[in-house]
Amino acid sequence: MRRELEAxxxxxxxLLWRRFTARGGIAEGVATVVLVAIAVPxxxxxxxxxxxxxxxxxxxxxGLRSDVGAAAIFFGLWQTxxxxxxxxxxxxxxDLRRFLVYPVPPARVYGIGLAxxxxxxxxxxxxxxxxGGVFVGAALxxxxxxxxxxxxxxxxxxxxxxxxxxxxxxxxxxxxxxxRIREWATVLSVVASIAILGVxxxxxxxxxxxxxxxxxxxxxLQWLAWPAAFPAGAARALFAGRPLAALPWxxxxxxxxxxxxxxxFRIALAQARTGGGSGEGARGAPExxxxxxxxxxRGALLEKEVRYLLRQPLARVDLLLAPALMAFxxxxxxxxxxxxxxxxxxxxxxxxxxxxxxxxxxxxxxxAFGWERGGARALFLAPVELSAVLRAKALVLYGFSLVLFLxxxxxxxxxxxxxxxxxxxxxxxxxxxxxxxxxxxxxNLVSILRPKAASFAVQRSAALSTxxxxxxxAIASAVMGAFALPALLAIRLESTxxxxxxxxxxxxxxxxxxxxxxxxxxxLLAERRDEFLPVVCGDDA
Amino acid sequence: MAEPFAxxxxxxVETRGLTRLFxxxxxxxxxDLRVPAGAFxxxxxxxGAGKSTTMKMLTGLLRPSGGEARxxxxxxxxxxxxxxxxxxxxxxxxxxxxxxxxxxxxxxQGQLYGLDRETSALxxxxxxxxxxxAGEGGKLVQDYSHGMKKKLALACALIHGPDLLFLDEPFxxxxxxxxxGIRRMLQDLVARRTLTIFLTSHVLEVVERLVTHVGIIHxxxxxxxxxxxxxRATGSLEETFIRMVGEERxxxxxxxxxxxxxx
Numbered sequence: 001m002r003r004e005l006e007a008x009x010x011x012x013x014x015l016l017w018r019r020f021t022a023r024g025g026i027a028e029g030v031a032t033v034v035l036v037a038i039a040v041p042x043x044x045x046x047x048x049x050x051x052x053x054x055x056x057x058x059x060x061x062x063g064l065r066s067d068v069g070a071a072a073i074f075f076g077l078w079q080t081x082x083x084x085x086x087x088x089x090x091x092x093x094x095d096l097r098r099f100l101v102y103p104v105p106p107a108r109v110y111g112i113g114l115a116x117x118x119x120x121x122x123x124x125x126x127x128x129x130x131x132g133g134v135f136v137g138a139a140l141x142x143x144x145x146x147x148x149x150x151x152x153x154x155x156x157x158x159x160x161x162x163x164x165x166x167x168x169x170x171x172x173x174x175x176x177x178x179x180r181i182r183e184w185a186t187v188l189s190v191v192a193s194i195a196i197l198g199v200x201x202x203x204x205x206x207x208x209x210x211x212x213x214x215x216x217x218x219x220x221l222q223w224l225a226w227p228a229a230f231p232a233g234a235a236r237a238l239f240a241g242r243p244l245a246a247l248p249w250x251x252x253x254x255x256x257x258x259x260x261x262x263x264x265f266r267i268a269l270a271q272a273r274t275g276g277g278s279g280e281g282a283r284g285a286p287e288x289x290x291x292x293x294x295x296x297x298r299g300a301l302l303e304k305e306v307r308y309l310l311r312q313p314l315a316r317v318d319l320l321l322a323p324a325l326m327a328f329x330x331x332x333x334x335x336x337x338x339x340x341x342x343x344x345x346x347x348x349x350x351x352x353x354x355x356x357x358x359x360x361x362x363x364x365x366x367x368a369f370g371w372e373r374g375g376a377r378a379l380f381l382a383p384v385e386l387s388a389v390l391r392a393k394a395l396v397l398y399g400f401s402l403v404l405f406l407x408x409x410x411x412x413x414x415x416x417x418x419x420x421x422x423x424x425x426x427x428x429x430x431x432x433x434x435x436x437x438x439x440x441x442x443x444n445l446v447s448i449l450r451p452k453a454a455s456f457a458v459q460r461s462a463a464l465s466t467x468x469x470x471x472x473x474a475i476a477s478a479v480m481g482a483f484a485l486p487a488l489l490a491i492r493l494e495s496t497x498x499x500x501x502x503x504x505x506x507x508x509x510x511x512x513x514x515x516x517x518x519x520x521x522x523x524l525l526a527e528r529r530d531e532f533l534p535v536v537c538g539d540d541a
Numbered sequence: 542m543a544e545p546f547a548x549x550x551x552x553x554v555e556t557r558g559l560t561r562l563f564x565x566x567x568x569x570x571x572x573d574l575r576v577p578a579g580a581f582x583x584x585x586x587x588x589g590a591g592k593s594t595t596m597k598m599l600t601g602l603l604r605p606s607g608g609e610a611r612x613x614x615x616x617x618x619x620x621x622x623x624x625x626x627x628x629x630x631x632x633x634x635x636x637x638x639x640x641x642x643x644x645x646x647x648x649x650q651g652q653l654y655g656l657d658r659e660t661s662a663l664x665x666x667x668x669x670x671x672x673x674x675a676g677e678g679g680k681l682v683q684d685y686s687h688g689m690k691k692k693l694a695l696a697c698a699l700i701h702g703p704d705l706l707f708l709d710e711p712f713x714x715x716x717x718x719x720x721x722g723i724r725r726m727l728q729d730l731v732a733r734r735t736l737t738i739f740l741t742s743h744v745l746e747v748v749e750r751l752v753t754h755v756g757i758i759h760x761x762x763x764x765x766x767x768x769x770x771x772x773r774a775t776g777s778l779e780e781t782f783i784r785m786v787g788e789e790r791x792x793x794x795x796x797x798x799x800x801x802x803x804x
Contacts (some may be wrong), residue, residue, distance in 0.1 A: 076684075184705030244558060310679075311640045375638035378697075380602055382653040383626035528605055537634055 012116045037423050043126030047133030048292040051076070054137035061142075071228075072234035072375030073134055076226035078161055078471035081127055085165040104274075110265045114166055131158060138239075146243045153234045153250055153477040159483070160227035172317060181500025201448070227255050275526040296386050301392035308371065309364070309400055314463060318360045322404050323411035326353045330416030334501050344491045344499060347424035349416075350409060356431040357405040358439055360474060361397060363463035365443035366472045369536045370454035370463055375506075376536040380529055388524035394514070396441045398433075402417045403433050427500045435479055437514035440474045444521045448528060472532040482506065551578045553705050553737035554595050554599060558608035561594050568594045570761040572608065576739055576754065581731045583769075584741045584750035587786050591742040591761040593633040599739070600630045602654050606635075613705055626654060629698030631674035633709040635690055636697070643693050644669065644678035648702055654701035658792075661700065671726065688715035695723060708740040712747055720744075724751060749778040759786040 001384065051110055057069025100108045131154045139147055223229055230253035237245035309315050329349050337346050347540050358365075368390070369376050409428070415418065420428075446468050454463040486502025525532065533539070561569040564585065569591040576582045586592045590655065597603035599610055610617055615624045638646055644665055651661030662746035665751075672692040677685065687781045691711060698706055708727075712720045717803050724747060730736055731753070742748050745801045748755075757765040764785050765772050773781045 094725065242702050295652070295658045297653055297657070299653065300649045306647065308638070308640050371640070373639055374635045377602060377632055377634070377636035378638065378653075380651065381600060381625060381630050381632070381636055382650075383622045383623070383655065384653055533602060539634055 005106070005402065008109065008112050009116075012112070027314045031470045034470060035387065040125055040129070043129030046126065047136075049133075050130050051133030051137030051140075052250040057235075058101045058138045058141035058239045061238070062236075067240045069234045070239055074157060074228040074232040074235060075225065075263070076114070076129070077130060078157075078164075078225060081161050082165055082168075085162075093119070096268050101329065106269055107265055110268060111261075114162055127158065138207075142241075146238055146241070149243050149246055149250065149309055150238050153231050153238070153246070153253070155228060156250065156253045156257065157231040160230070160253055160260070163257050163261045164227045164266060167260045167267075170264045170267040170271070173313065174271060200293045205504045227253075230256060237341050298388060301384065301389060302396060305392050306399075307397035309396055312364060312371065315361070315400065318404060319407065322353075322357065323410045324361055325409040326356070326378050326408035327415045329353075330412035334416045336414075342491060342494055343421070344487065344494070344496060347420065347427065350412060350420050350428045352403050352427040352432055353408040353412060355435065355480060355483075356433055357408065357432060361401050362402060362472050362476065364397050364445045365440050366465055366468050366475075367450075367452055367454055368447040369396075369532075370447075370538055372454055373453065374537050376533055380526075380533065385522065386525050387518045390444055390518050390522055390525075394436075394444075394518075397440070398436050399505060401436065402432065404431075423500070427496065427503070430503045430507065431483065432501055434510060435483055437477045437507065437510030438482075439475065441510070441514045441517045441521075442479075443472070444517065445524075446471050446475075448521060448525045448532065451532055451535045453536055550610075552576060553578045553580070553697050554610075554612055556599075556608060556610045556740060558601075559595070559598060559605055559610055560607035561591075561603065562596060562606040565593045566676055569598070569624055569758075572684050572754060572758070572763055574763065575766065576737065576756075579731075581727070581738045581752045581753045582753050582754045582756065583748040584739060584756050584758065585745065585748065585782060586741075586758035588743075590758045590786070592758060593709055594761075595758065596630075596707055596741060597737070598633065600628065600707055600733065601625060602632060602676065606649075607753065608682050609654075616734065617726045622643035626701070627702065627703055628707060629708045630702035630713055631691070631698050631709060634709070637690060637694060640681060640775045643674055643685065643689075646682055646693065647696055650697045656701060658724055660731040662701050663698075668700060672696050673722070690718050692723070700758045702735075706736055706738045710743065712742055712744050720747060727751060744781055749773075757782060757785055 021325055053069050053073055057066045057073070060066040060069070096106055096113070100106065135147070135151060135154060139148055153535070177501060221447065230249050232251065234249035236248040237243070237249065240421050326349075329352070334346075337348075339346075363370070377388070405428070409420070448469070450468045452463070452465050452468065483503065483506060486499050486506070489502065490496060490499035545711045551573055554574055556572050559569060559572040559574070560567060570593075572595060574595075584592055584595065594603065598605045599617070600687075601621055603754050608686040611622050617624050638649070641649065647665035647668060648658070649650070651664055652658060655769055656664070666675075668676075669678045672695065674689060674692060676698070677689065678792070682690065682693065691714065695708070695711060711723060727738060727740075727752060731738060740748070740752070749769070752769055754767065755765070755769050755778070756763060759770070765781070772778070778782075
């Protein structure tokens with residue numbers, strides 16, 4: 001058993017080392033160092049804040065102040081950790097499917113994969129620092145043996161959060177592995193959202209506020225956040241000086257974590273044993289006899305891109321997450337914006353949704369060929385201009401991003417303060433259209449210069465390398481920074497025309513830039529095919 | 542200095558001094574290939590000899606480090622799109638969009654090569670029948686077995702009616718029945734003089750029964766080229782191949798932990 005463990009640990013270490021020493025690995029190493037360099041001070045900063053919160057909560061020694069402090073610490077940490085992990089987590093090192101052939105218990109491989117995923121994650125430093133902050137704050141407020149139980153609670157909380165993320169990823173992957181379910185879920189979500197938007201535009205009143213009223217009785221759903229709920233309960237008891245009362249909470253946390261870990265492992269194992277296929281059986285009638293909806297080479301490229309994107313689990317997750325997240329923003333944030341803030345400021349959540357649609361699809365405009373695998377060769381072998389390929393990818397991605405935005409806007413209108421004023425909706429559409437050419441023109445360069453063979457599953461492998469992710473952050477920040485200027489001017493002048501006009505002008509500039517960039521990027525792609533194809537096709541994996 | 546290409550020659554593929562370096566080391570060096578139009582050309586060589594690298598250079602997937610190549614009379618580096626439209630390729634590692642169904646893959650491939658949608662769909666159906674994949678047309682390519690993918694890749698290479706077909710190890714990893722079916726189809730295509738086939742393979746027995754011309758590459762250099770009879774002379778192709786690329790290797794000493802006395 002020890003030898004097996006050593007072999008697995010060595011394998012993980014070697015894979016990590018190869019990642020940094022492979023072609024372009026130095027950039028990856030630098031990017032990881034940069035991420036750690038960001039994570040450490042951020043972690044320390046937040047650790048001090050969280051530690052101060054814990055100090056105050058322990059000092060209060062029970063009551064509302066203590067209870068709110070405990071809940072804020074654990075729910076806040078859990079929420080951030082989960083969100084960041086779902087976005088960035090990269091557990092490509094130990095894929096269960098590859099290990100079924102070895103005489104090593106799959107559960108052990110899975111467990112090591114989880115543990116090394118956390119240790120290899122630069123953000124792990126930040127979470128560790130924050131948990132350390134909680135402990136130090138509590139220790140300074142009231143030293144004593146009870147701190148041992150608090151330490152156990154913090155460790156169990158960390159394990160529970162990691163397991164929760166894994167379970168969520170496995171469930172999503174399993175759910176999305178059935179093609180029929182995926183297709184119906186996508187269609188239903190789009191149709192329902194558009195219908196809601198239409199009804200809202202027609203309705204003079206706000207009949208859908210009832211959705212918000214329904215959320216009250218659904219508070220029981222907070223137990224879905226069990227990795228935070230149990231330790232918050234334990235911490236409330238510990239902060240109040242009742243260590244025995246914390247034990248049931250702690251036991252509940254351990255049991256729930258064990259159950260979730262077991263479930264997550266069983267789903268992963270079942271998926272691995274089915275080969276991770278699409279789950280789609282053979283159908284009698286081949287689709288070749290069904291006519292496609294677009295003719296010619298351009299039509300073929302567009303059709304291929306649409307089908308690929310709609311069969312992409314990441315895109316489907318975005319389609320489900322974006323409206324939910326934006327509905328939450330509309331529910332919680334919009335009512336808190338005072339009326340006197342001005343109409344531009346009041347429109348900010350909707351404008352944010354327009355930008356967020358592009359940010360959610362970052363992996364697609366930063367690694368446009370990442371999911372092509374062998375198909376990338378077909379694009380180089382076929383008698384088509386590579387600029388046409390890039391154009392088709394951009395068009396389809398823009399269309400999908402627009403759907404994402406419209407669905408989000410519909411969800412916001414449903415739970416928020418009714419439909420948006422027409423000018424705000426128009427401004428958001430202009431912002432959405434105007435930012436895209438800039439993002440995709442820059443993103444294409446990253447796609448060509450730093451490609452990565454991405455996985456189709458949501459829970460395995462990252463779609464972007466660390467370096468590409470950082471470059472993407474820089475591109476998005478620069479573009480959004482530039483687009484913020486008209487917004488600032490519009491707020492100052494209280495003129496919505498400045499906002500829409502400024503963005504429209506920037507959008508036209510972006511179109512000119514993209515039009516000029518596409519042929520050049522296509523030439524660069526053709527020139528770099530020797531390095532590009534082995535990476536995208538996975539030949540050098 | 543390399544001789545100029547023969548004007549008006551009926552050569553489907555002609556290279557002069559074709560070279561490809563990887564990290565300064567030659568994978569293919571000074572290759573002078575001559576593949577007559579209408580030939581079934583078997584390009585043979587041991588693992589790592591440079592077969593796939595050559596094929597990638599001839600199909601535009603890899604840039605040559607030196608030399609010249611003409612495919613169907615045109616320079617691939619200058620007339621890329623027109624040449625690409627007239628060739629079909631089954632490359633090493635295949636070139637399939639795995640998230641399309643087999644039928645979608647074929648139809649879209651046809652459209653990419655300039656067929657209209659209806660013709661492409663019609664040919665896709667016919668090809669699926671011919672490849673015995675008709676019942677699997679609605680399945681995603683990623684769920685196909687290796688042999689099914691090979692057959693689909695061959696169908697993709699044929700859908701637009703190419704003048705020249707490049708096949709990299711088409712028989713690797715597929716069962717004997719499928720090999721026999723593909724072999725019959727290729728023989729039929731060549732017998733009808735509809736196209737030229739350039740094929741690499743390790744399966745010398747199958748190659749010998751198929752090809753009209755042979756080229757043997759060893760360590761990146763062409764060591765023999767000509768008609769099948771010219772190259773194999775009096776022996777079999779396998780004997781000729783081993784004589785040309787085989788090396789003296791020490792006899793196997795066995796593995797110390799297998800078959801040893803447990804005592």
